[in-house]
Amino acid sequence: MCKTIVALLSIGVVLIWLFPPPHLAIYFGYPRRDGWDNLPVPKSLQRSWGAYTPFYPIEEYQPPPDDCKVTQPNMQLQRHGARYPTRGASEGIQKAVHKLLSASEYREHTMFFLNNYKYELGTDQLIKFGADHARHTGAEMFYRYNSLINKHHLPFVRASGKQRVVDTATNWTRGFAEASRNVYQPKLDVILSEKLNDTLDNTQCPNAGDADFEVDEWVAIYGQPIAKRLNKAAPGANLTAADVYGLMLLCPFESQAKMEKSSFCDLFTQEEFGYLAYTSDLDKYYSTGYGQPLGRVQGVGYINELLARLTKTPVRDNTQTNRTLDSSPDTFPLDRTVYADFSHDNQMIAIYTAVGLFPQYRALDPTTPDDKRSWMVSRMVPFSARMVTEKVECRIKEYVRIFVNDALQPLAFCGADEEDGMCELNKFVKSQRYARHDGEGDWEACHAATSVLPVLGHGIYGA
Numbered sequence: 001m002c003k004t005i006v007a008l009l010s011i012g013v014v015l016i017w018l019f020p021p022p023h024l025a026i027y028f029g030y031p032r033r034d035g036w037d038n039l040p041v042p043k044s045l046q047r048s049w050g051a052y053t054p055f056y057p058i059e060e061y062q063p064p065p066d067d068c069k070v071t072q073p074n075m076q077l078q079r080h081g082a083r084y085p086t087r088g089a090s091e092g093i094q095k096a097v098h099k100l101l102s103a104s105e106y107r108e109h110t111m112f113f114l115n116n117y118k119y120e121l122g123t124d125q126l127i128k129f130g131a132d133h134a135r136h137t138g139a140e141m142f143y144r145y146n147s148l149i150n151k152h153h154l155p156f157v158r159a160s161g162k163q164r165v166v167d168t169a170t171n172w173t174r175g176f177a178e179a180s181r182n183v184y185q186p187k188l189d190v191i192l193s194e195k196l197n198d199t200l201d202n203t204q205c206p207n208a209g210d211a212d213f214e215v216d217e218w219v220a221i222y223g224q225p226i227a228k229r230l231n232k233a234a235p236g237a238n239l240t241a242a243d244v245y246g247l248m249l250l251c252p253f254e255s256q257a258k259m260e261k262s263s264f265c266d267l268f269t270q271e272e273f274g275y276l277a278y279t280s281d282l283d284k285y286y287s288t289g290y291g292q293p294l295g296r297v298q299g300v301g302y303i304n305e306l307l308a309r310l311t312k313t314p315v316r317d318n319t320q321t322n323r324t325l326d327s328s329p330d331t332f333p334l335d336r337t338v339y340a341d342f343s344h345d346n347q348m349i350a351i352y353t354a355v356g357l358f359p360q361y362r363a364l365d366p367t368t369p370d371d372k373r374s375w376m377v378s379r380m381v382p383f384s385a386r387m388v389t390e391k392v393e394c395r396i397k398e399y400v401r402i403f404v405n406d407a408l409q410p411l412a413f414c415g416a417d418e419e420d421g422m423c424e425l426n427k428f429v430k431s432q433r434y435a436r437h438d439g440e441g442d443w444e445a446c447h448a449a450t451s452v453l454p455v456l457g458h459g460i461y462g463a
Contacts, residue, residue, distance in 0.1 A: 050280025055384035058407035081130025096246035103234035138175025160200035205446035211286035297442035299354030303435035
C-alpha cells in the first residue's frame with residue numbers, strides 16, 4: 001500500500017515538473033509570466049504610449065463555464081514585439097533631435113541631459129524586450145492550453161515575412177518549448193511573403209487611404225503649444241508640432257530599447273502623453289479601422305481562414321489569401337488544436353473591424369478626444385498584442401469566444417451572452433457575412449479606378 005502511494009506521489013511530482021499549473025510555473029525555472037511588468041517606467045505612462053505601449057493583460061483570463069471545455073484555441077493572432085522605430089519614423093525623430101541639439105542653451109533642468117546626448121536607436125528590428133515578451137507569451141499559451149497538445153498535434157505557426165515578425169514567432173516557439181521542458185518543440189511552419197498575397201499584412205489594397213489628414217490635424221492642435229514651451233526653454237531649436245511628436249516617441253522607444261526610463265519622458269506631462277495616445281487612436285481608426293472605407297476589407301482573408309479552421313472546411317476566399325498555400329494540408333492544415341499567427345498592428349486592426357470588434361457609434365473626432373471611447377489602441381494593439389479565438393464545447397453544442405489581450409469580447413453581433421461571451425459556432429459563422437462575401441464589393445474597390453471608390457457606409461462604425 002505504501003509503495004503504491006509513493007509511486008503515485010512520484011508520478012504526480014513528475015507531471016507537475018513537466019506541466020506545472022500557471023501559478024507554480026515560476027518555481028520550476030520557467031520564464032516569468034509577468035515579464036511585461038519589468039520595465040522601470042510608471043504603468044500610467046507606459047499605457048499612454050498608444051501603439052508603442054508594451055503588452056499588458058486588460059483583464060484576467062476567464063475560463064469557460066464549468067460544463068464546457070476548450071477544444072481549439074483556434075488562433076493566437078499576435079503583433080510583433082517591441083521594436084526600434086521604423087525607418088520613416090526614425091528620420092522624423094532624428095530630425096527633431098538635431099533641431100533640439102542645435103539650441104544655443106537649455107534653460108530647464110529636464111533638458112540638461114541634452115548636453116551629452118547621443119541618438120543610438122536602430123531601425124525596424126525587434127529588440128530584446130520584444131523578444132522576451134514573445135517568449136513569455138509562448139510559455140503562457142503552453143500553460144493555458146497544454147491539455148490540447150501532443151507530439152502529433154503541435155501548434156501550427158505562421159508569420160508575415162518582415163524580420164521583426166519572424167523573430168517574434170521564433171521567440172514564441174522557443175518560449176512554448178521551454179515551458180514544456182522541450183517535450184514539445186513547435187517550429188515556424190510558414191513565412192508569408194509580404195510581396196505576395198498575405199493575410200497577415202495590409203499591403204494589398206492600393207486604393208486604401210491613410211490617416212495623414214486626421215493625424216496631422218490633431219498633432220497641430222496639441223503640438224504647437226508644446227513646441228512653443230520647448231522653444232522657450234531651448235532657444236534656437238525652432239521646433240514645430242511635428243517635431244514634438246517625434247520627440248515624444250523617444251520616450252517609449254528609448255525606454256524599451258534601453259530598459260530604463262528615457263530622459264525624453266520628462267520633457268512632457270502625463271496629460272501631454274495622453275495626446276500622444278490619441279494620435280495612435282486616430283491613426284489606426286482612419287488607416288485600417290472603421291474610419292477608412294477600405295480598412296476592414298483588408299482583414300477579410302484572415303477571417304475566412306479563421307472560419308475554415310473553426311469549421312474544418314477548406315478556405316473559401318477571393319481576396320488576399322494565398323490560394324496555393326491555403327489549399328495544401330502541409331501549409332494550411334485543418335486538424336490542429338492550436339494555431340499561432342504573427343502579424344502587424346495595422347493588419348490586426350483591419351481584422352478586428354472585419355469581425356466587428358470594438359464598434360464605434362460615433363467617428364473619432366480629430367480635434368477633440370472622447371474620454372468615453374472604447375477605441376484605445378494601447379488596449380487593442382500594443383506591442384505583442386494578441387487576439388485568441390477559442391472553440392468551446394458544451395455537451396453537444398459548439399461555441400466561439402474571442403479574447404483581445406485577455407479581455408473577453410462581448411460578440412453581441414452573434415447573440416453572445418455578455419457575461420461569458422459564448423457565441424454559438426453556426427451563429428458566429430453566419431455573422432461574418434461581410435467576410436464570407438469577400439467584402440461585399442470593397443475588395444474590388446481596392447483595385448478599381450479611383451472614381452468608383454466607396455464612401456463610409458454600411459456598418460462602418462461596427463454597428
